[in-house]
Amino acid sequence: MADVPAKTARAEWGTRFGFLMAMIGAMVGAGNIWRFPYVMGNNGGGAFVLAFLTLLFVLAVPGLMAEVALGRYTNKGVIGAFRDVVGRGGMVGLGIVVLLVNIALMSYYSPVIAWTLYYAVHSLLFTFTATGFEAEPFMTGLFDNAALMIGLHTVVMGSIAAILVLGIRRGVERLVVYAVPALVIALVVMTVRGLTLPGASEGIAFTFGVQWEYLTYSDTWIAALGQALFSTGLGWGIALTVGSYLREYDDVPLGGGVFTALGESSIGILAALAIFPIVFAVGIEPDAGAGLAFVSLAQVFPEIPFGGFVAILFFVGFFLATFTSGLLITEVSVTTLAEETEFSRTQTVLGVCGGIWLLGLPSAYSADILDYLDFVFGNWGLPLAALMIIGVIGWVLGPERLRLLAVNQNAGIHVGRWWNPVIKYVIPAVMLFIMAYFAWENFGSAEMIGGMLVIVLFPIIGYAIMSVVEGRGGQPDTAEIPGGDD
Amino acid sequence: MALTAEVLGMLAFTLLAFWGVAAWALVRTLRQEGRKVEILERQERMDTYSPAALAELREWVENNPDDPLVDEARERHNECVEVLRQTDRHFYDWSDGEIDRLERV
Known part of the structure; x- marks a missing residue:
């Protein structure tokens, strides 16, 4: 392994449950609550479930195993892990790409967390069941109030900084072991409430009705692919970072792969069961995205018995889902920068959170900017980051080596040789396909141009930074782990 | 409905x-x-590989003697073998016969 001076002994998860909840807390976000139920219902219901489940097992489960295993094998954050694999030099900049994508992602995700915080606070004030409440003006009132949005964005990043400063075990773990179960309980209670409403069965029929012909539509598979890859957070550096804090005898494939992918998706399924019976019982058309959470649902609470309490369950649960994701997304940068620089963890947290806060101001100011960045990074930035991580495992380290040395060591399930070609060929090919597909679909648009700039500039920037940083003092080292032949 | x-x-x-x-x-x-x-x-240490995983690791070490990671793989294999021989309680489902037949690489 390359020499990186260690400042202190590396932190570890205090419990297995803490690690598992950190994985789920990181991966369950806004997409599970406001996107998954609608995408499922709108793409053939049960047919979508089958497509999604297939892709989850073929791509997301093996991919997450690989990413967690790389973190556990190197015991380092993103940049350190890349250095261990590719050796010192400009190529470590591929890790910088992951870092830049994460920071960009968090810069516009923080305002999304801010929305959920605002709605959670108002649910506690019973605003949604107050006389004269109107959902749409309430939402646009928030989006148009730049000062309020910036204030909320500041509160979110300040809260994340306050928790991250406490460290992995005392900060992140202590929060997620309560927040994730609380989210599940909130959705379960909401599901029970929804299913006991007259007319709730229409929501179940919309979501779980099987339209087999959808399995023959490419759109269904593209939607399932996007959900399977991006909802699980594969290739964002989160699984790598969380995995780097595993203890000596911890398992990777069962907890980091199977449980994370299935558990995270299960919350999307639960959200569908919680949301659509209520929406259909009241006779409102379902929507996707912010419209579903902040307009459709906000409208139904006054119309159902105990609506004020259901609103609290939903919006507080929604806030917990987004907040824990934000926490772990930010931790990716904190972990690796704290390792790579002379700064203490506290200084790094403040620097990273301050930087993200600054970069997030445009998205907090304008929802249009947020939408643009979400489209660009969702369609090109995140696949690029995933390509970097899975690519470096598949084509530099070699999947067979990682499988033997990290995946199957102390493992709760045995991962066979079938895993190697999935990591080496299938996932990178899918990532390239996604980037090409969305470029083709949006050819010539401002979003596509932005996406192409990310694809071209981020690797160049990363390579340039690390060439300067790592190249000082002579020729770059050869890789610790030169290319695998498997 | x-x-x-x-x-x-x-x-x-x-x-x-x-x-x-x-x-x-x-x-x-x-x-x-x-x-x-x-x-x-x-006990202080514990077996780290299942029988199937350790057999694969051994096979890889034997088939890739020049790989830069072969020493690390050999070390992990041999450490697991030693632990299995020196400890009574095992995490994976190892039989006494399987442990007796194990060799260092």
Whole structure:
């Protein structure tokens, strides 16, 4: 392994449950609550479930195993892990790409967390069941109030900084072991409430009705692919970072792969069961995205018995889902920068959170900017980051080596040789396909141009930074782990 | 509106495929964790590979003698063999015969 001076002994998860909840807390976000139920219902219901489940097992489960295993094998954050694999030099900049994508992602995700915080606070004030409440003006009132949005964005990043400063075990773990179960309980209670409403069965029929012909539509598979890859957070550096804090005898494939992918998706399924019976019982058309959470649902609470309490369950649960994701997304940068620089963890947290806060101001100011960045990074930035991580495992380290040395060591399930070609060929090919597909679909648009700039500039920037940083003092080292032949 | 058998069947399948598998994985991994803790309370070290995984590791070491990671792989293999020989309680399902037949590489 390359020499990186260690400042202190590396932190570890205090419990297995803490690690598992950190994985789920990181991966369950806004997409599970406001996107998954609608995408499922709108793409053939049960047919979508089958497509999604297939892709989850073929791509997301093996991919997450690989990413967690790389973190556990190197015991380092993103940049350190890349250095261990590719050796010192400009190529470590591929890790910088992951870092830049994460920071960009968090810069516009923080305002999304801010929305959920605002709605959670108002649910506690019973605003949604107050006389004269109107959902749409309430939402646009928030989006148009730049000062309020910036204030909320500041509160979110300040809260994340306050928790991250406490460290992995005392900060992140202590929060997620309560927040994730609380989210599940909130959705379960909401599901029970929804299913006991007259007319709730229409929501179940919309979501779980099987339209087999959808399995023959490419759109269904593209939607399932996007959900399977991006909802699980594969290739964002989160699984790598969380995995780097595993203890000596911890398992990777069962907890980091199977449980994370299935558990995270299960919350999307639960959200569908919680949301659509209520929406259909009241006779409102379902929507996707912010419209579903902040307009459709906000409208139904006054119309159902105990609506004020259901609103609290939903919006507080929604806030917990987004907040824990934000926490772990930010931790990716904190972990690796704290390792790579002379700064203490506290200084790094403040620097990273301050930087993200600054970069997030445009998205907090304008929802249009947020939408643009979400489209660009969702369609090109995140696949690029995933390509970097899975690519470096598949084509530099070699999947067979990682499988033997990290995946199957102390493992709760045995991962066979079938895993190697999935990591080496299938996932990178899918990532390239996604980037090409969305470029083709949006050819010539401002979003596509932005996406192409990310694809071209981020690797160049990363390579340039690390060439300067790592190249000082002579020729770059050869890789610790030169290319695998498997 | 009455739900059709197909919708109910898909609902049951979905719950089983997602919540069922996730719950199985959660319970299994937490039980394994409990067992590991129990073993480590009685002895300092624990076997790190299952019989199938250790056999694959051994095969790889023998087939890739010039690989830059072969020393690390050999070390992990031999460490597991030593632990299996020196300890009474094992995490994986090793028989005495299998342990007797193990050799360092």
